Amino acid sequence: MARTKDPAVRTLLIERAAHMLRTREPITLRSLVAGTRVSTMAVYTHFGGMDGVWTALRQEGFTRLEARFAALPASADPVRDLAAMVAGYLGNALDHPDLYRVMFDASFALDTPEAADATLEHLVDAVRRATGAGRFRAGTDPLELAVQSWTMGHGLASLVANGPLPRRALDHGVPMLTALFTGAGDHPDRCRASVEQGWRHGLPPGGTRDEGSGQGPDGV
Numbered sequence: 001m002a003r004t005k006d007p008a009v010r011t012l013l014i015e016r017a018a019h020m021l022r023t024r025e026p027i028t029l030r031s032l033v034a035g036t037r038v039s040t041m042a043v044y045t046h047f048g049g050m051d052g053v054w055t056a057l058r059q060e061g062f063t064r065l066e067a068r069f070a071a072l073p074a075s076a077d078p079v080r081d082l083a084a085m086v087a088g089y090l091g092n093a094l095d096h097p098d099l100y101r102v103m104f105d106a107s108f109a110l111d112t113p114e115a116a117d118a119t120l121e122h123l124v125d126a127v128r129r130a131t132g133a134g135r136f137r138a139g140t141d142p143l144e145l146a147v148q149s150w151t152m153g154h155g156l157a158s159l160v161a162n163g164p165l166p167r168r169a170l171d172h173g174v175p176m177l178t179a180l181f182t183g184a185g186d187h188p189d190r191c192r193a194s195v196e197q198g199w200r201h202g203l204p205p206g207g208t209r210d211e212g213s214g215q216g217p218d219g220v
Contacts, residue, residue: 010046014060018098054108061103062115065092069122078129079194086153087202093157137185
């Protein structure tokens with residue numbers, strides 16, 4: 001008789017494995033389920049064994065990121081939408097720092113590499129819309145600008161989610177993206193307003209506040 005798969009158990013095991021990797025705990029079949037109140041059989045039921053856990057780990061990070069982008073509906077301002085997705089990328093890294101580390105670890109396979117491509121395509125589409133609306137100059141390469149936007153977000157995420165900088169450093173994203181987008185042809189004042197709106201929309205509430213400090217970037 002086939003065992004019933006419980007999504008909550010699958011999520012529990014994935015997040016536990018990601019945390020154990022970050023804290024450099026040895027991961028075995030038994031250590032993974034220790035203290036979880038599920039049996040080792042759950043690993044086989046949900047992943048087919050430990051090899052499946054490694055694949056699912058990296059996949060889950062991109063799946064959650066793509067879902068976050070999909071939850072940001074397109075507006076009449078594509079530059080705002082593009083900034084919101086970069087902020088959403090940061091928010092995803094802050095919400096799931098353990099999985100974020102695994103997403104870009106090539107030692108783990110991706111079950112469906114299309115999941116990673118799908119996340120980037122959201123940004124590419126926003127660049128296309130911004131170019132079509134006259135915000136970016138004609139001839140702007142959608143993929144190139146999307147990758148530049150992603151790279152900027154990835155740099156901040158790497159330094160904040162699992163790195164040395166406090167969360168208030170995320171506020172640097174607004175002037176950085178504004179410079180990038182005005183370089184692509186957008187008007188500076190209009191661009192700044194769009195980026196600020198998108199940044200607020202894409203980050204979770206209190207996204208730039210440092211945990212435990214109760215203060216935002218201006219000490220408020």
